[in-house]
Amino acid sequence: MSMEHYRAAQKAGKKDLQTRTSQKLSVEMPALDAILEHVDISGEVPLGLVDIPTELIVGTKTCGRASSFAPNFMPILGENTEFAAKWSSLCDAHLKEGIRDPIVAYEYMNHYYIQEGNKRVSVLKYFDAISIPGYVTRIIPAREDTPESRIYYEFLDFYNATNINYLFFSKEGSYAHLAFHLGHRRYERWSMDDRILFRSCYNRFADAFKELGGDKLNMTTGDALLIYLDLFDYSQLVDETPSAIKENLRKMWAEFELKNAQEKPSVKFDPAPEQKKNILTKFLTASEEEDVTHIAFINKKTPETSSWTYAHELGRLYLKDAFHGRVRTKAYDNISDTEDAVAAIEQAIADGNEMIFTTSPEFLSASLRVAVNHPEIKILNCSLNASHKYIRTYYGRMYEAKFLIGVLAGVMTDTNKIGYIADYPIFGMTANINAFALGVKMVNPKAKIYLEWSTLKENEHIDLTAKLYSLGATYISHQDMIIPRKISRQFGLFRVNGETPVNLAFPAWNWGKYYERIIRNVQNGIWNTEEKSDANKALHYWWGMSADVIDVIWSSAVPDETRHLLDTLRNAIRNYDFNPFDGILHAQQGLISKDANHTLTPREIISIDWLLDNIIGRIPTANELREDAQNVVRQEGIRKEEPTT
DSSP, X not given: OHHHHHHHHHHHHHHHHHHHHHTTOOOSOOBHHHXXXXXXXXXXXEEEEEEEEGGGEEEESSSGGGGGBOTTSOBOSOTTSHHHHHHHHHHHHHHHTOOXXXXXXXXXXXXXXXEEOHHHHHHHHHTTOSEEEEEEEEEEEOOOSSHHHHHHHHHHHHHHHHOOOSOOOSSTTHHHHHHHHTTOOTTXXXXXXXXXXXXXXXXXXXXXXXXXXXXGSSSOHHHHHHHHHHHSOHHHHHHOOHHHHHHHHHHTHHHHHHHXXXXXXXXXXXXXXXXXXXXXXXXXXXXXXXXXXXXXXXXXXXXXXXXXXXXXXXXXXXXXXHTTTSEEXXXXXXXXXXXXXXXXXXXXXXXXXXXXXXXXXXXXXXXXXXXXXXXXXXXXXXXXXXXXXXXXXEEEOHHHHHHHHHHHHHHHOSSSEEEEEEXXXXXXXXXXXXXXXXXXXHHOTTOEEEEEETTBGGGTTOOHHHHHHHTXXXXXXXXXXXXXXXOOSOSSEEEOSSSSOEEEEEEEEOHHHHHHHHHHHHHTTHHHHHHHHTTTSOEEEEEOGGGTSEEEEEOTTSOHHHHHHHHHHHHXXXXXXXXXXXXXXXXTTEEEEOOTTOBOOHHHHHTOOOOBTTEEOOOOOGGGBOHHHHHHHHHHBSOOSOOOO
16 A cells, blocks of 8 residues: 555656646755755754654755655655655554654754655645644845845844744745734734734635646735734634635635736826717706716715825815716715725615725725725725736825925925934825925035925924924925814925914815816726736726826915026926936935936936935834824835844
């Protein structure tokens, strides 16, 4: 019987060699000694006796031991060899009483290489053992400035807190992301109960994911688990049966395929051209032309208490006149967190809404969770840098307006000190700050921008305008709009002179036009056309001045000559003749772009995580912010991780 198992294992080994040959991959089993020949080693750490995940055992310690196996650890020597006899004997022992003797292995970059017990590993892999006990020595490479090195050092921190060795990710920040989902701080020690519960959840998820073909995707099981937890809470996973997990995976499988394809999101910079209507349709009533479209808006706050919600409310009200009654809208305000957002979106669907706009990045997870269960509903989230298949995202190129306001500030400053008050360190905000700084530098290279963050814990009870004024900044850029119940002149760019602030300019969001064009895309079939043409990509609308959804309003305090310069630059931006991020860029930490003819790509602009060298300030991390701001940053933050102190 054991020889039959050997023949089956040998067949699997030869098949692995054939597959690798056809794919032009190496047919040699990796040997750690060869790998380490050109590696700078920081140290070795004995881990003692641990359970080694068999899927992470990838090679042998020395080259000489590797010749008897295919890379999948199945035997390839003939069945009449001494090797085959020993393998068969181990097989008998395993079937009768189990293989108990621990192996000896080295761990390097979260993969294991066997020094003693290669045949034991081969037999146990053949029988699909989940783990193998072994004495392990960890070889730690010197830290390098590469994604692989950073991910591995994140794993080391995670291991020190959890003693979990079976979980690995392919993207930076994933261990902190997992800790957040489980309600832990990044370096918080896990209890034994925490580990047992997580292992149970992980095993059920891993089995379901593999059964559906997840092992054929270009991602780790850990990567897939994080995608799952972005939609379904960990508390839900704890109570889910394997069949329920599998059903949820089926519903969201397009998310895994999207991530597996590694296609960049399709970014639409302008709305599709509007289709001309037949002249007769202009005279048809709403009921004659088409059914009324019902649309919901899910808002974090109310229009009376939030300038952001107020701007979106103006956009919602604009739709009534734009569509002459063919669109009916309803706002759901004061939605505080993800669970409330899920409930609000579900209620909006129950109320008959066919299209839903969630106006805060905080609602991204809730939007996605509901969209998976309601593919018939069109759900869009107002955020930047998200990549999901079941929803679309939309935002504005506000950096274009901020650049122009920066030019104005650079011209007007009388102290060469300019204040900038930002709120959340999220995608898009850093582009706005740097575009403002570029505008200043274009006309006044000696000026400096003093950056403050209103959501920092340490700034909660500080008058930041007064603080910046005390530093010598007489021109300050603050929030984009006023809050209706909190009338103030401290918005946009304003001059501080110890008396009433003087407003010069403010950036304007024209959400009404934005929403109108998206809705018309649905009505005229462009939405479905985009769905087909970008079938394997996430879709994001990122419109700007060219689409009339972003603009700048100047006050009479701006000199005519300066306004002429600003209008010239605005027209150049609108016509794509000029981009603020053209040319050489000097950041605080050094040169970002040294080519005078280079322009940052949209992805580079969205993902900016640096500040220009004329900015005095920094980008804070999530745990430095107030709790309400931390929730936003965990969704859309440039720097989600806690500092590595």
